[in-house]
Amino acid sequence: MGLNSAEVVQSRYSYQNGHYFASKFMLIISETEYQLSAIRAQGAGGQNVNKVSTAIHLRFDIQASSLSEWLKDKLLNLKDSRITDEGVLVLKAQQYRTQEANKKDAIKRLHEIINAANQVKPTRYATRPSRGAQKRRLESKTQRGQVKRLRGKIEPD
Numbered sequence: 001m002g003l004n005s006a007e008v009v010q011s012r013y014s015y016q017n018g019h020y021f022a023s024k025f026m027l028i029i030s031e032t033e034y035q036l037s038a039i040r041a042q043g044a045g046g047q048n049v050n051k052v053s054t055a056i057h058l059r060f061d062i063q064a065s066s067l068s069e070w071l072k073d074k075l076l077n078l079k080d081s082r083i084t085d086e087g088v089l090v091l092k093a094q095q096y097r098t099q100e101a102n103k104k105d106a107i108k109r110l111h112e113i114i115n116a117a118n119q120v121k122p123t124r125y126a127t128r129p130s131r132g133a134q135k136r137r138l139e140s141k142t143q144r145g146q147v148k149r150l151r152g153k154i155e156p157d
Helices: 047-051 069-076 099-118 131-150
Strands: 007-010 014-016 019-021 025-028 034-039 055-061 088-093
Touching (some): 034 099, 069 099, 088 099
């Protein structure tokens, strides 16, 4: 399915870093906006890894993409070593033995990075502990202090 620009797909919830986000939209990037190149994979694998180019390098130029300016700025400001100084996101996929599986993995990871940057976390409202919670905390602190005081040397009479 060839898309001309970033396509928006409806979705209910996304789960990330232990939190659910009510995300209304999920972005899908067009195949024309990233380049895939096959390279030889690293690591163990014997003769197959030395002969066959199964690893995939995915290059996504953030500046030249059809994403919104807000999302481009958010992606470029990420503290991610995979984003070069020129604003190109480089992903290397070599987990699987086949080139097709590594292509799917690289594209999936690209979508995950972009959709994670597209999330807006809800604003956190400052809350205060209740009076009872404050009282319980102070009581536990005094009790702990008494236990520590009783650990001292006993003075002879």
